[in-house]
Amino acid sequence: MTDQDTRTPAPADLWTAIDELWAWLDAHDRHDPPQAVLLRVLKLSEEVGEVAQAVIGATGQNPRKGVSHTWADVRAELCDVVITALVALRTLTPDAQEEFTRHLARVTARSLGPAPSTTPPPQRRDM
Template identity: 65%
Template sequence: MNDHTPQAPPPPDLWATVDTLWEWLDSHRPIEGREGVLLRVLKLSEEVGEVAEAVIGATGQNPRKGVTHTWDDVQAELCDVVITALVALRTLTPEAREVLARHLERVTRRSAELPARADVPRPSH
């Protein structure tokens, strides 16, 4: 039997990819030192703004422009935020993986201690 169903590529190793992106960015950094680090962190604000733009575009909230984006665009912009944040964290410390793991553990533990709220609506798709 000849199955021509395309196979999905294996998922990339997240931290290896973050390291690769960080190395490439570091070798192409136009501004060095503290200012370069600060600009890398500020890049996160730009990416968050692009999420907002995509949400406004997906919902058609700008009557002059109408619907200009899709929810797939919103998802892609959110991914850019995550990638940018991870690269910024890696810029601040080579132990970014461990820092994130410890922080995620604290947030998970903290949220597990909170009682469930029945009055909070859950998003639906």
């Protein structure tokens, strides 16, 4: 049996997992709420730095260290950034899922344009 087999299975739902992580952090937080919010947002900078470190390591850009990371490490660090950001968002609002969904829809519409219509365009009749 591996370590993974003995762990509690992760929630299937992203937002359930984010809520559970947020609750766990809140239960173990030693800072007052304003400081906790700032520290959770600052944690993003640390995680983004770890992505940069992994990219540098995966490409061997530090001659002293050589190739010290893999692209799997980069992917894992990017996942940590996403999780940290969603937990920080949840710290700022209990409606994190709705807020994120609305924002994603705005960014998607701005970038990709409106969703294509599912109804066919009207047929033009020549007169």
